[in-house]
Amino acid sequence: MTQTWWRGAVLYHVYVRSFFDSDGDGHGDLPGVAAKLDYIQSLGVDGIWLSPIHPSPNRDWGYDIADYQGVQADYGTLDDFEDLLEAAHARGLKVVLDEVLSHTSDEHPWFVESLTGGAAGPKADWYVWADPKVDGTAPNNWLSVFGGPAWAYQPARRQHYHHKFLRQQPKLNWRNADAREAALSVLDLWLERGVDGFRLDVAGTYLHDEALTDNPPAEKTERAFRHASDLQRHLYDSNLPENVKVLDLIRRRVEAHDGKNGGDRFVFGEFSEEEERCGAYLSAEDGLHSAYTFVLLTADQLTPQTFREHYATFERFPAHWPTISFSNHDVPRTVSRFGGDGSPEFAKLMFALLVSLKGTTLIYQGEELGLPQAQLARDQLRDPVGDLYWPYVGGRDGCRTPMPWNGSDNLGFTDGTPWLPAAAEHASLTVEEQENDPDSPLAFAREMVAFRKASPTMTHGDIAFLDVPTPVLAFVRRSETGAIACVFNLSAEPQIVHHDQLEDGDLWPLRSGEADLRGGSLGLSPWAAAFLSLPREFAAD
Template identity: 70%
Template sequence: MTRPWWRGAILYHVYVRSFFDADGDGQGDLAGVAAKLDYIESLGVDGIWLSPIHPSPDRDWGYDVADYESVHPDYGTLADFEALLEAAHARGLKVLLDEVLAHTSDEHPWFVESLTGGEAGPKANWYVWADPKADGTAPNNWLSVFGGPAWAYQPKRRKHYHHKFLRQQPKLNWHDPGAREAALGVLDLWLARGVDGFRLDVANAFLHDAALRDNPAVPPAERTAAHWRHASDLQRHLFDSNLPENIPLLEEVRRRVEAHGERFVFGEFSEEEARCGAYCSPDEGLHSAYTFVMLLARKLGPQFVRDHYATLAGHPGHWPTISFSNHDVPRTVNRFGGPDAGPDVAKLMFALLATLKGTTLIYQGEELGLPQARLTRAQLRDPVGDLYWPYDGGRDGCRTPMPWRADAPNLGFTTGTPWLPMAQEHAGLTVADQEADPDSVLAFARRVIALRKGSEALTAGEIGFLEAPDPLLAFTRTAGAETVACVFNLGSGTAEWAHEAIGAAEPLLALGATGVHPGRIVLGPGSGALLQFAAGPDRL
């Protein structure tokens, strides 16, 4: 049986507004993505995942959709999208959309009608409405990820509506058959237009508890520093999201997508890591998913990685989607390497990302080793950054525009005024600079991607973790008779791994100060090696 194209694919995550501006208005656009398809193709990836492209008032920069059927005017027209899709397909690149179906903008016509159409109106229950308590306060204790109660009172209906994020992002009620069918119809529309699949925003939150039970608290003994990041993290999100009933619903979503042929639908699951595998299995739920476990980690030690895969392994057949970075979290190089980390950390983390089991998501700029941009509060456009300043600088530090050329205004991103300032930290890391340097992070990323694409084991093989002394992370990827051993030193000192089979291996990649000897391998800090074994996994 031929494996599906997405199983082991590498998808390049394009944050459209910050990728490339083709018309000089300071906003990245679809014509800009089309203009850079040669670059994307040169990376060796299998496709692109576009951030939301629909019209939006941009309270949350596209994650508050006001019209699912069209294209945001900042990004162009439907004809621009169709041209991009055709050009990408001509290069063999898949195109996936980011669909936000758990909630809409409060400016979406569905919500306007739900608010104004009366209690008996056809869309009265398309959103999650509830009576206030006797004293006027919120119906229960659910908290918004973006701060405060997850409810907003509307005097027009004398009720509260639920919003897991901003007040301007009312929760769509997937319990209502009309709302559910309308949301599924969005997928049908864009699949019919030729897209190859979707990333579904907060797919763990499609369903809520109809009885509106309070979320329980995270027990004090289980709380870590991360739980205090937002007040909502002090709750276990068992009733506003993460319901077991979500599994058959996601299965319905997958069947709807698969009715259009071999397409791919994966989800973002923002809480309750242990349930991620249950939401995606060979027989239930979506094709794949990712959690924020890797995305929020500040230190990636060997045991941390092993534990994450052990959790997922509790759901046989689960195929993960793996990413270290995206539009919501600080950039990889600083998160794992500290404020002054450089290309060595970027290369190490890119090699690790590309060799772990799963469908791989590469956020734009990770192939350049871009660090997090430092912005002032006055420069922020992100509501989260403004709310939690200065404790949390928000998400704009990873959303600044791509640096293309050092010799052009705004590093080649736009001839106008960029919507976010260009990061000065990126001035020496442009695409043009790195393409001229065979030792650059970009050159290394292309080599690693090509190596992976040439190996069935690294692309779609199973993963098995090997006994190795800390801080070494060692694992195998195996497909048929091909086994690749991947060994990474995640520590700050030199480490050695002794194994009798090492001498029989063919070195595929050496990163940093690496010495491969008969029966042992010596790895300097931040180094790694890939070793190929032709005889099968039993050698290790």
């Protein structure tokens, strides 16, 4: 069976503004990414996912787009992007763009015309507008993720417009055929320029309830209390079941470009609310090719149950191919969030687990180095959420600090003043430092990715969890070509685990920590990860 390139691929997530600054202005840029392609290639990954590259006022650092056709001036030019694309493809690396099509910047010409063109104007209904209540307050109870009502009043129209995030991020009205086609045409444009696919921001939010029905309160046991909006179930401002039709439309639009300027295209989505309701777990024949949720991105308990329950959800949707991520630009870094002890062994354990799980894998820049969350003072924050909810985990800036390349000023990120300070916590974990250490997290990360890519079982195989006592997590990856047991000690204490399927297994030399197999008993040192080849009878039928 011929596999599409993205099924089981490993993508490296580049947060462009913080990756590498080529011109000394303090912001990472596209020539900076191009300059580090050899490093990215050395990790063994299949491609890169770039954070939004389009012109933006940066109210939400690129997730408020003012022009879908161009490139943010801080990042370079369209020529720079085309050079990067060509250089990546020459190295066999796919390039996936982050596209934000649910909303735009309030400085986008579409919104300006919708605001100023009058109620009968051609773009009057391109955004979600509604009359205020008779007392002048917001049309309903919808809350913004970034604080307060999800509506902003505009005297020019004597109406409110809907914004699920900042008020500078008005919601595009996907129920309007012309607005929908304009958004889909963005995908066409960049696919024709040669990109290999897209990550869709907030992919559950395309449609809103036309009747503007109030959202119901969340059950007290479900209230995360990360944001005020968590006090509601988001059933009507977004996450409508009809959203599935939009996802299917997007997939068909993307797949229409298969075979043009390259091979198969890939489109996957981010889902953070009501995932089963709005299409997160569809298959490549129905909806997006794949998706990731925030279940593992917000989990902070390193227990076998965390991972078993997540895959139990997938089992209810057997045709779904998941995308797996532990870390990104929105959440605290993996080794800090899961409460590790700061040791290289813990960083290796988490990387080994990430790469071993079934799905398409997303590695956030610096995850291969075992970077912890940076701690910033309030006056150093650039994230609007961080300032709004201070001291809520310092906002999102602690995972967005510059990539640490070497021990020079600003950890080699820039010759200028960095947009966010280089993290003191990362000074001993630079790429340069780890390149010279064969026992570093970086060296292990390369071995781990190579192990996965060399094995069809680890890349494409199914997953079956073994019943072993906590705190050990064990599962078997199975395919027609073989079976590999993956065993993880999720604790700082040595563990011995017994399972009949391990009795005739052979330990792989690749491991983190120490492992000793005697019969069906496997001894593991603290934070150890071990892999065993199993006899042929354990392979998939």
